[in-house]
Amino acid sequence: MAPQPARPPAPAQDEPASNDDPIGPPSGLSSTPTLYISEQTIRHMLKSISYDEAREDNYRLKGIQLIDNVRESLQLPVRTFDTAAVYYHKFRFRYPSSEYDFSDVALASLFVACKTEDTIKKSREILCAAHNLKHPNDHKTPDDKAFEFPSSVTVGLERHILETIGFDFRAQYPQKILVKTVRKMFPPDERDRDNRGQKFMRTAYDMSIDLNKTFAPLKQSSSALVLAIIELTALILSQGLDRVKQLDVKPFRVDRAPVYETMMDLLDLYTQFPKSTKVGPRFDLNKLMDVKIDINKRMSEEGYQRHVGWCDKCSRETPEVHPVTPGSAKSPATSNSLSGSGSVRRKAGTNEGTLRYVFDAEEARKEKALVGEHFNDEYEEYEVEVEEPLREEPRHPNNGRSTYPIRGHGHHLDHGWGPYNRGRHTSYSDRSRGRKYGSHY
Structure with a gap:
């Protein structure tokens, strides 16, 4: 049996960890979410998604009214309604209505708000309540198979809403x-x-x-x-x-x-x-x-x-930013948010990455300062003396005489051959028609 290599002794419990040991994953971008948004910031955000005021205001009112009606049907507290309305508004700041159905987002916002305010309701219950309000003659139960696909859509939008609000669950009450x-x-x-x-x-x-x-x-x-x-x-x-x-x-x-x-x-x-x-x-x-x-x-x-x-x-x-015309966008009243699967399409141009949470402000500052040392660009300036040899001017083999051939009568030079400069009395005729050498008119 071959002898096994000796293992290095384990470090003692009291010995401090080496500075070369990895501390953990990099903090990436650290940001503090703001609870309040100014009116000017809201308008800038709406302009960036080509907000059509006349059309989007109607969807905003219908979405909030749908949340209120379903909330009353399920007998949820008003605090859940306030939270769902805030999530619905924040989602609309980032994505235009041409990419989603306002009713789907409204119900998904209420679904997330139920979890946030500890008034948990299943997605099927919320969808069933909305269906019974819209179709009072077609009463259904949450266990109906008709809610399987809408339930997957709601779960997909739930993940999307969490990314939009940045996991900031605060709302006004x-x-x-x-x-x-x-x-x-x-x-x-x-x-x-x-x-x-x-x-x-x-x-x-x-x-x-x-x-x-x-x-x-x-x-x-x-x-x-x-x-x-x-x-x-x-x-x-x-x-x-x-x-x-x-x-x-x-x-x-x-x-x-x-x-x-x-x-x-x-x-x-x-x-x-x-x-x-x-x-x-x-x-x-x-x-x-x-x-x-x-x-x-x-x-x-x-x-x-x-x-x-x-x-x-x-x-x-x-x-x-010119808004899109109503004819160029799909109407949320006639189209669903998703047309084939329960996954949600991400908006192009967004920053995708890992989201980390540090609940201690002092630890967050220490981690940010520690990681910032590895991303700071430091430059050192120093002077170096270099001797460069003088470059001599090239000399022609005929001792500086002109290398142009002497053509025509006398000793006039040919100035009519392109792309060299032409003389004042030189003809500008094309080369295919023949050249006129230095002639006097």
Whole structure:
């Protein structure tokens, strides 16, 4: 039996690891997701996907309304609806509607939100609820075979939505703060004596649902959303204005600019799409327009812009992207997101790679600094003296005399042969017609 080579002794437990040992996979790109997006950034993102405002607004309202209807059918909490609406908006910022069916993405967003908020529902249950709402005469159960392919589509879109949101599961939930604030404004004894508090609460709560049909939950904090809803409700109902003025807003820590922007977003929704909202049909359009004009006047007097942090120079420098025409894109109403498989097609030009998570901020900074040492380009400057020999000018073998042949009469040189320079009196005739040597005219 051949002798086995001796194994090196194992390092002791107390000895530190060598510096040459690999620490782990490279961190790659480290980025911190932002919870809020400005209106100008949203418009730039929509322009990059050739956003058609007239068409996409309709899909946005229909998608959020579908999420709300399925949520009520399954008796899911309103927090799940808020989260699903945020995921739906973020997905639409990256992919145009010509690449997916808005109903498929809406149901997939609700499916992901159910997992995020711990109100787990199977994809078949969500699809079955949507089918029964659309076809009340054709009632089906989640175990029906008709939901096999749509379920695979939903699972594929789930992975796609997670990549789009960057696994950032945060979302605004203003209803909890809204209910506490309204109860503080209208104590229980006053609500029992008259219905003002109940009417105020019902209108404000429905307005918080309509708020998800705008981009306000992506731009403002929950405190700003609550203050805007309460003030706009008081202006529309023409009651409770004194209570709104007496409300202590210091704990909210919100400026007036985000509140004004949120109110204007809601009024734009109610004046342009009143039938697609819960609060819009309850009030006269002239009343809503008067409130909008009043808020515009107050904003101009106090020196606030329509959108917070708007830059006119940046808007002028942004190139204009022409949207696709409705005829060039497939209608989501007549086509499915996927036409043959349960996998999702990736958008061209996206950065694909491994996604890593570091929950400790200090460890993330250390790892980034450690990996950055291997990617820094360092240069050293130094001078080197080099002796170069002088180059001598070439000399002709005939001691510098011209090598051109002497042609024609006399000693005139031939200047008419291309591509050499022609003389002032030389003919420019073609070579096939013969050449005229240096002649005098």
